[in-house]
Each structure stands twice: as structure tokens, then as C-alpha cells.
Amino acid sequence: MIVVLAALAAASEPPAHVTRWRAQVDWEAAQAETVALLSAYLQVDTRNPPGMEEVGAAFLGARLDAEGIPWALLPHSEGRASLVARLNATNPTAGPLCLVSHLDVVGWEDERWPADRGPLSGVIVDGSIWGRGALDMKGMGALELQTMILLKRLQVPLSRDVVLLALADEEVANVGAREAVDRYWDQIGCSHAINEGGLGVKDAIFDGESVHGVSVAEKGILWVELIATGRAGHGSTPYPGEAPDRLRDAMVAIDRMRARPVFDETMLDLLDAIGRTHGGATGAVLRSPLLVRTLARKKLMNEPATRAILTDTIHLTGVYGAVAPNVVPSEARAMYDCRLRPGTTPGAMLERLREATAHVDGVRFEVISAAESSASPTDDPLFRALVRYAVEGRPTAAAGPLLSVGYTDSMDLRRKGVRAYGYVPFEVTAEDAETMHGHGERVPVSEVGSGLERLFSVVVDVAAAP
Numbered sequence: 464m465i466v467v468l469a470a471l472a473a474a475s476e477p478p479a480h481v482t483r484w485r486a487q488v489d490w491e492a493a494q495a496e497t498v499a500l501l502s503a504y505l506q507v508d509t510r511n512p513p514g515m516e517e518v519g520a521a522f523l524g525a526r527l528d529a530e531g532i533p534w535a536l537l538p539h540s541e542g543r544a545s546l547v548a549r550l551n552a553t554n555p556t557a558g559p560l561c562l563v564s565h566l567d568v569v570g571w572e573d574e575r576w577p578a579d580r581g582p583l584s585g586v587i588v589d590g591s592i593w594g595r596g597a598l599d600m601k602g603m604g605a606l607e608l609q610t611m612i613l614l615k616r617l618q619v620p621l622s623r624d625v626v627l628l629a630l631a632d633e634e635v636a637n638v639g640a641r642e643a644v645d646r647y648w649d650q651i652g653c654s655h656a657i658n659e660g661g662l663g664v665k666d667a668i669f670d671g672e673s674v675h676g677v678s679v680a681e682k683g684i685l686w687v688e689l690i691a692t693g694r695a696g697h698g699s700t701p702y703p704g705e706a707p708d709r710l711r712d713a714m715v716a717i718d719r720m721r722a723r724p725v726f727d728e729t730m731l732d733l734l735d736a737i738g739r740t741h742g743g744a745t746g747a748v749l750r751s752p753l754l755v756r757t758l759a760r761k762k763l764m765n766e767p768a769t770r771a772i773l774t775d776t777i778h779l780t781g782v783y784g785a786v787a788p789n790v791v792p793s794e795a796r797a798m799y800d801c802r803l804r805p806g807t808t809p810g811a812m813l814e815r816l817r818e819a820t821a822h823v824d825g826v827r828f829e830v831i832s833a834a835e836s837s838a839s840p841t842d843d844p845l846f847r848a849l850v851r852y853a854v855e856g857r858p859t860a861a862a863g864p865l866l867s868v869g870y871t872d873s874m875d876l877r878r879k880g881v882r883a884y885g886y887v888p889f890e891v892t893a894e895d896a897e898t899m900h901g902h903g904e905r906v907p908v909s910e911v912g913s914g915l916e917r918l919f920s921v922v923v924d925v926a927a928a929p
């Protein structure tokens with residue numbers, strides 16, 4: 464069991480070279496510098512659409528210039544570009560490690576944010592830094608840049624290249640990641656990557672205990688439109704075979720489809736880590752695959768967040784087609800966002816949808832987008848380091864692997880055989896975590912310091928010469 468190894472590693476002392484390099488850092492000064500960096504970065508407007516990530520790249524580039532770290536733009540269209548920077552290994556014994564972030568952020572509704580701490584403010588109020596991207600993911604971008612800066616200033620001898628990759632257009636069309644992989648790979652060429660995915664959440668399952676998820680896989684997607692066609696007519700006289708009725712019948716059939724929960728190694732390993740931290744009878748239940756499948760199943764399936772991890776989801780996200788109350792249109796449509804666990808291909812899900820609605824005449828599916836789930840192994844030194852430093856020295860925190868329900872740029876990186884792990888090294892409340900893509904996004908100042916220490920430790924562990 465990988466988690467047993469990870470737990471043992473977490474309990475033992477970190478390698479001597481990590482202790483040595485950490486002692487070289489003035490952590491108070493490093494935190495203050497990273498907080499200032501993040502505050503300024505949040506004030507750079509890279510909302511997507513339209514993106515305009517070049518200004519974000521220029522911001523990071525100016526900091527890299529000041530430290531003498533070489534970097535390059537990876538342009539893809541007018542005003543839009545990703546950035547790559549590199550610290551070379553002195554004597555490489557492993558493939559390059561990539562520190563990945565995205566430059567763009569999602570948009571916002573100004574009026575829903577507190578007036579004195581807006582999305583482009585970067586201000587510090589109530590012990591947190593406020594702004595769109597504080598968590599998703601300029602915060603981590605700032606930690607990654609600061610880690611590069613620390614490695615350079617301390618002249619840490621590297622056993623592998625450390626690459627900073629700040630990508631454009633993660634939030635809308637993933638063009639930055641796609642171009643990085645398809646067009647610019649000779650400038651990147653990493654074997655491993657740390658990207659967004661999981662993070663640490665306080666009181667996640669038990670009060671007073673936090674859980675840090677390191678995502679090792681992303682669910683696949685199948686976005687489809689369900690299209691019903693039929694007899695057009697007047698609202699006054701119902702006829703059989705009308706499009707809206709057909710749409711409803713198909714939607715009811717889809718709604719009746721039942722997904723079975725899958726308790727795979729990833730979920731069992733995470734529950735094992737949580738159970739180990741919690742202890743007692745409840746901890747014992749979480750550590751037993753048999754008891755999880757029987758006793759904990761109902762609770763996990765009733766919670767939307769865990770249910771989404773355990774099952775293939777078929778999520779109705781829109782219904783449209785009405786013209787006027789008294790007009791029966793010849794066509795009506797519904798939109799579905801299906802998220803697929805490893806093992807379920809988009810084609811297999813489409814087949815299930817077709818079978819479930821086969822008894823309804825005049826309906827068909829049109830695929831808008833499809834991607835298969837992808838995963839990286841947990842049996843990897845980088846994964847073990849992420850787990851170790853996420854919870855180092857804190858007996859009330861658990862860390863383990865996670866299946867990420869959302870799509871990230873890691874999906875594109877894995878096409879090149881990259882082992883990509885998703886972990887934003889902040890520990891926040893569930894309430895703070897919900898501000899991602901929501902209102903009042905923020906990260907505690909203290910977590911910028913702790914997060915930097917966690918990330919620096921991971922990178923030194925796997926990339927510094929011992």
C-alpha cells in the first residue's frame with residue numbers, strides 16, 4: 464500500500480539536504496516578499512475572457528529578470544501568451560520538474576464583492592489577501608515564482624531542471640496548455656509537474672482535523688446536447704410526437720439512470736490516511752475497505768462532493784427551445800455535463816445515454832466536447848514528497864491521493880507522459896475554498912508563508928542534489 468509508505472515517510476525525518484536548505488531561508492522575509500508579490504500580481508487584470516495573459520507574463524518576467532533567471536514567452540494569439548522559465552541542473556539525474564500555474568482568472572460580478580476588497584485590489588484585510596486568483600491560481604503562481612527565486616539566490620545545486628510554466632487560457636479553452644504541449648514542448652520537456660488540483664481544507668470531515676488532497680487523476684468529460692425534434696404546431700391543441708414532450712421523456716429516462724459508486728485505490732488510500740489521523744472506531748471504519756463499502760457508503764454517497772468523486776455524473780445544465788407560450792417548436796434541447804471516472808470512456812457514456820433513451824422517438828445526442836480521464840501513479844517520489852510536506856509535523860492533518868472532478872491543464876501534460884500531480888499547498892476553511900470562482904476570493908497571509916515552505920520543501924526534496 465502506497466499510503467503506508469507515505470505515512471511512514473511522513474513520520475520520519477526529512478532528508479538532510481531538505482533540512483539544510485530550509486535552514487538557509489529567512490522565512491519571515493520570504494513570506495513578506497511573497498505576500499507583496501501576490502498582492503501586486505492580483506492587481507494585474509488577466510480575467511478570461513478576454514484573457515490578455517501577456518500582461519501577466521510580463522509581470523512575472525520582470526521579477527525573473529530582476530533575479531537573472533532566463534525566461535521566454537510562448538505566444539499563441541494577439542495579447543495572449545504563456546511563459547516558461549528554467550533553472551538548469553548542474554548534473555541531471557532525473558527529468559525536469561515543472562511548476563505549473565495558469566495566468567488567467569475567471570471573471571467576476573463587481574457588486575458581489577466587498578467594496579474595500581475588490582477582485583483587482585490585492586489588499587490585506589482581516590489577515591487575508593483579497594483578489595480574483597488568490598486561490599485559483601495566482602496564489603500558487605506566486606509560490607512557484609518565489610521558490611524559483613529562492614533556489615536561484617541560494618544557488619541550490621539541482622539534480623534536475625526546475626521549470627516554471629505559467630499558462631494562458633486554462634479557464635476557458637486550455638489553448639495555453641495545448642500549445643505548450645503541441646508547439647513548444649522542446650522548451651519545456653518535463654517528466655514531472657506540480658499543478659493545481661487538491662488543496663488543504665480545515666475541518667473537512669472531522670472538526671479540528673484537516674485533509675490535504677493531492678490529485679493524481681482528473682475525471683474525463685462528455686459534454687452533450689440532447690436534441691428532440693417533432694411536430695410543430697399551435698399551443699392550443701396537443702398532438703403526439705411534439706419535440707418538447709419527447710425531450711421531457713428522454714430527460715426523465717436519463718434522470719432515472721443510476722450510477723454505482725466505485726471505491727478505487729485512490730479513494731481507499733485517502734480514507735485510510737484520514738482514518739489513521741482520526742483514530743478510534745470511526746478511524747478503523749475508514750481504514751477498512753470492507754467497512755467503507757458497507758458502513759460509510761451511504762454517508763459518502765449522500766454528500767454531493769464525495770458522490771461526484773465516486774460516480775460517473777450526468778448533470779443537466781440547461782434546457783431551452785421555447786419560442787412563445789402558444790407555439791410548439793419543432794426542436795427542443797437540453798445540455799448535459801457528464802464527468803467520467805477512470806475506466807469510463809466518453810464513447811461508453813454516450814452509448815449508455817442512447818440506450819436509456821432508445822424508447823423515445825425523435826431524439827439524438829450531439830457531442831460538444833469529450834476527453835477521457837487521465838491519471839499519474841501514486842508510486843512516485845514526487846507524489847510521496849507532496850503528501851509528506853503537506854502535513855509534516857502536524858498530527859491533526861491527513862494527506863492522500865485524490866481524483867479531481869474538474870478538468871485541469873494536467874490532462875494535456877499527461878499526453879506527453881508527464882507525471883502530473885495537483886496540489887495547491889494552502890490550508891483553508893471550506894468557506895474560503897468556495898470563494899474560488901465565487902465572490903470575495905482570498906487566501907490567509909499565514910498560508911502564503913506555510914504554503915511557500917511546503918512547496919520549497921517538496922522541490923528541494925526531489926530536485927536538489929542531496
Ligand SMILES: [Zn+2]
Nearest residue numbers: 599600633659
Ligand atoms: Zn485554476
